[in-house]
Amino acid sequence: MHTVMPECDTRPNASSALLAGRNVDSVIKGAALGRIGNLEVRLARNEAEIAAAQEVRYRVFYDELGARKELFQAHDRRDADRFDPLCDHLLVFDTSLSGPEHRRIVGTYRLLRQEIAAAAGGFYSEGEFELTQLIARHPGQRFLELGRSCVLPEYRSKRTIEALWQGIWAYINHYEIGVMTGCASFHGTVPAAHAEAFTYLAHHCRTNSAWDVRAVSGRYCSMDLMPIEAVNAKAAIAAMPPLVKGYLRVGARIGDGCVIDREFSTVDVFVVMPVKEIGARYVNYYGGEAQRFAA
Template identity: 95%
Template sequence: MHTVMPECDARPNASGALLTGRNVDAIIKGEALGRIGNLEVRLARNEAEIAAAQEVRYRVFYDELGARKTLFQVQDRRDADHFDPLCDHLLVFDTSLSGPEHRRIVGTYRLLRQEIAAAAGGFYSEGEFELTNLIARHPGQRFLELGRSCVLPQYRSKRTIEALWQGIWAYINHYGIGVMTGCASFPGTVPAAHAEALTYLAHHCRTNSAWDVRAVAGRYCSMDLMPIEAVNAKAAIAAMPPLVKGYLRVGARIGDGCVIDREFSTVDVFVVMPVKEIGARYVNYYGGEAQRFAA
């Protein structure tokens, strides 16, 4: 079903800091990175598109999922922070919708490359997980943080997820990314409410020593919450959020410990995806299309 997003006479304005031009680069300059039917994926071209993506994030994280709102967010109805100007914003558009292009955004991902994060003081996820040693152990790899993933409810389908992954593959191919990382979230602020799923992750999906990451001191919560013998694998996997299951399917591993994020009312785990360890069928499936658009 195609649903028209709310109409707005004025183009939305993102913060002035978004006009740095830091990530408007020759690769993409708004060219399509992938297409599936009426869905097109590309990077944001301008301030209005970033602001529209922030509005989509607000609708999902705050209106739908109940994240804690500041007065500014209530007035502005955007999910925005100081990392937004540093990131590339991957957007999925429904090209069948009418109205201005920035009003056709139905899904988004935020992409932060290692060299930009390092120059600005670190990745977003370093507020929850210790990444310094991980990065130091892999000096020849380029890291990419994936964050703020969301899709409007009526577009939560396989096609939309595939469009986002087409865009991600084109992006990592262009920049020579070796490792994708980021936080993935369980709803609520009580790890015990997800005891079976978290315990399964702790025992069967943990990073090995080369890729190990631990939650920061003072925020660490154990994921090993029940006897592993009592865990039903099928039930544990079924209880995981779709994003976590999706990452696991492509070969992701999970760090040590989870963190309670009270602003977003979530329990966060850390995801590590070395590109060379991603399953061949996913590389072939997404990579072929990505190479065509990135060429």
């Protein structure tokens, strides 16, 4: 996923709001899917907005976190790949900013549905993890890959991540998504630097056999890196990226093994979130139709 998200608690609070009456038009036509104060979330409507989201991604992944482009691509200050035209791009706008809408984008998520991925040769994450058997075990489910999520530094707050989740929930309801998946990233290219967090995940957060996924052959790195009795659970959780902690709170599980991504200078783990296993309080909060507008 190569994600940078706020260091915050993703549990719902009374100050957040969902838009009532979500329907087909609101998703397809790019109407607002959620609002919290001056933040509004919706899908990209045009190429200018997608390009602006790619610029936001570049600022975070390349300028801030040190991802590396090929020399011939370095002049293009956008993070773009072959999957972008296939995906829906979920965007958070700061409506208090002046200027054209595409210059108000402060956060983004990339969404790739199973039927689109299948027609185009697979999901992005299949370059790192074996998904074929997972998908085959659940023929009645619709899979959605979440990726490329990031938020500009000055907007890394609970409000922004809740706005993104409002949009995600509207999207999965509209498309009847059964499973959310994707890669989540730890900074750096040395798995041992995350030994305590990885060992904790390997022992306490692994997928069960029905949802198990393994890193691809040749790229697999073990996550079981130290004796489990030496792991301090509180320290292990504290060392995890905010996005990983947020996924775990809503009931996500982690696949077998991690993968080094040298282009983005990350170590990636695979996240599986069956929608039916997401905690009831999150379903009620993000999926409800109550009109709870924030000031």
